Amino acid sequence: MSELAKRVASALVGAPVALACIWFGDAALATLLAAIAGAGAWEFYRMAALAGGAPLARTGIVLAAALPLVAHAHVLRLATPAPAAALLVVLAILSVAIWRRGVTGKPLLAVATTVLGVAYVGGPMAYGYLLRYFDWAVGRGAGAAILLLPVLCTWASDIGAYFVGRTLKGPKLIPAVSPGKTISGAVGGLAASAALAAAYAPFVLRPVAQLGFAPGRALLFGVLVSVAAQLGDLVESLLKRDAGVKDSSHLIPGHGGVLDRVDSLLFVLPVSYVVLRALLLPAFGG
Structure with missing residues (x-):
């Protein structure tokens, strides 16, 4: 297939799925946003590694994908507010660095890069869910x-x-x-x-x-x-x-x-x- 044909085919599949998830909201939208956050975090950590970083990629991918699900749970009044969730993310990454990086594995760089990936990709996807359930809507x-x-x-x-x-x-x-x-x-x-x-x-x-x-x-x-x-x-x-x-x-x-x-x-x-x-x-x- 030509590049143009690939672009059109991807759009014809992806656009209806995205619009349907936006319309139905709830778990469907949270799942879509979590998938985007997880895939985007994987790409971010891949680039960070190529640039010389040392991210805790698997931990960051899971946490980034979890943030839209936390927003979903928050709307359902089942989860803590966003500031508490953000703090727990940082503490979780710091804890994982103890075993995954230790003293000699550049723990500071690893934690900083991993937190940035979660915030850069997972956080905005969570805001996408919160916009769907905006005040007064x-x-x-x-x-x-x-x-x-x-x-x-x-x-x-x-x-x-x-x-x-x-x-x-x-x-x-x-x-x-x-x-x-x-x-x-x-x-x-x-x-x-x-x-x-x-x-x-x-x-x-x-x-x-x-x-x-x-x-x-x-x-x-x-x-x-x-x-x-x-x-x-x-x-x-x-x-x-x-x-x-x-x-x-x-x-x-x-x-x-x-x-x-x-x-x-x-x-x-x-x-x-x-x-x-x-x-x-x-x-x-x-």
């Missing part, structure tokens, strides 16, 4: 609409940056990290994300979730999501350059690795959760 459609907002804004940002950057070209954004990205593309991404948020608020959030933004807040949300998305993309490019790899892995035919597909969302999901709590208006009336 009543009903399946409302939760799905809220989670889809930052996801769609991220896609809009990527598409806007790609087409505007290819059309206008111009000065590079950060050529040492990502040679293909231009300043014009970055601005195009900001505009596309803001436009989508401004349209999504009155036509989806208000009728489906009985929530919304004032127009200025919707534009601000779109801009902030695009900034987060572009930073997430640049951070993964930085990590790959440090590891000396083109793709984070080859798990997804035609697309590279899991991190190559969700790198922007790793920044977008937690940022969106914080921003939505500040900007979103319940019982939006105009």
